[in-house]
Amino acid sequence: MIYTLPSLSYNFGALEPYIDALTMEIHHDRHHQAYINNLNGALKDHLGLQNKPLEEILMELNLVPEAIRTTVRNNGGGTYNHNLFWTVMSPKGGGMPQGTVGRAIKERFENFENFQNLFNNAAKSVFGSGWAWLVIDHDGRLQITATANQDCPLMFGQKPILGLDVWEHAYYLQYQNKRPDYINAWWHVINWEQVNQYYHEILG
Ligand code: MN3
DSSP states (O other), rough: OOOOOOOOOOOOGGTTTTHHHHHHIIIIIIIIIIHHHHHHHHTOHHHHTTTTTTHHHHHHEEEEEHHHHHHHHHHHHHHHHEEEEEETTTTTSSSSSOOHHHHHHHHHSSSSHHHHHHHHHHHHHOOOEEEEEEEEOOOEEEEEEEETOOGGGGGOOOOOEEEEEEEEEGTHHHHHOOHHHHHHHHHGGHHHHHHHHHHHHHHO
């Protein structure tokens, strides 16, 4: 399987004023494309892996030959994480989580505000580059986690349904060193309908 860059379902400028058009364009067309190119390059001579879904490769990284394992970890993670990231944002996003995932968040984290605080703390406390996540854990429970670099929750047996990229490339042009401002702005573009759909796809 040759991985290709998925097109966005909205324009680069559609998430303004929360995320600027130039950041979106560079992030999607250059950063995401680079992860995909590097992943394809790493898998070039590995037919078995080419025929395996990316999710499965990331869940079983130990089965990837050692010579390409780190490349696949970084760039397979980067490919998967960004594929998810674009879809959990929308110009019509923001507001409160609705549907089943909205109820599950309330049940698990008491209320939305508490959930938001915990997620913000996870995103702020990533040292250097990484991601904050809302995942479904082994036992079907929601968890907030963070990963370093392009590590993906799938590598730790968790299924991500919402992710926030806190690499500087995701916000530096508009927010410079003010990661907390970017995090606060991002809540206005979360596509909760899509998050709810991922929740259902995983838990039925
Ligand atoms: Mn990124």
